[in-house]
Amino acid sequence: MKWILGSILVLACAMVADAQAPVRDAKAEKSMLIALENAWNQAQIHRDGEALSRLIADKFVYTDWDGTLLNKAQFITGSKDPSVDTTLVANNDVDVHFYPGFAIVTGAYHAKGTNRGKPFDHYGRFTDTWISSDGQWQCVASHTNLTKKPAAR
Numbered sequence: 261m262k263w264i265l266g267s268i269l270v271l272a273c274a275m276v277a278d279a280q281a282p283v284r285d286a287k288a289e290k291s292m293l294i295a296l297e298n299a300w301n302q303a304q305i306h307r308d309g310e311a312l313s314r315l316i317a318d319k320f321v322y323t324d325w326d327g328t329l330l331n332k333a334q335f336i337t338g339s340k341d342p343s344v345d346t347t348l349v350a351n352n353d354v355d356v357h358f359y360p361g362f363a364i365v366t367g368a369y370h371a372k373g374t375n376r377g378k379p380f381d382h383y384g385r386f387t388d389t390w391i392s393s394d395g396q397w398q399c400v401a402s403h404t405n406l407t408k409k410p411a412a413r
Contacts, residue, residue, distance in 0.1 A: 290356040301349035317398040346373040383408040
């Protein structure tokens with residue numbers, strides 16, 4: 261009998277705690293994540309490693325369209341490479357899927373510029389996984405793939 265009363269008390273406390281948890285404004289959170297994705301694009305265009313470092317988690321994993329895997333340090337180093345001049349990164353068809361403590365952002369992208377003097381013009385899709393910790397979002401995983409293959413040169 262005591263364990264039943266104890267169980268009921270624990271369950272009641274959990275329900276009260278859950279009811280008092282802050283209610284997430286899904287529309288505002290979606291807008292925030294889309295803004296963070298756009299900030300990421302601008303950081304890549306401007307080779308801003310500090311901005312990228314704030315956006316991505318320490319245990320970040322990136323899977324590029326060609327199958328290359330990068331960690332946070334490698335991704336940031338690559339984004340600052342002076343031989344790559346990215347002039348455009350634009351997202352569209354962006355959607356955000358929320359789960360407890362994390363969100364998955366999907367969308368299409370267009371990236372344009374030069375890599376070691378050779379032009380690139382990529383169209384693709386991306387999937388980014390963001391976690392929320394202490395009210396801050398950071399990306400823990402990102403994957404891109406091409407939907408339009410680059411022209412042979």
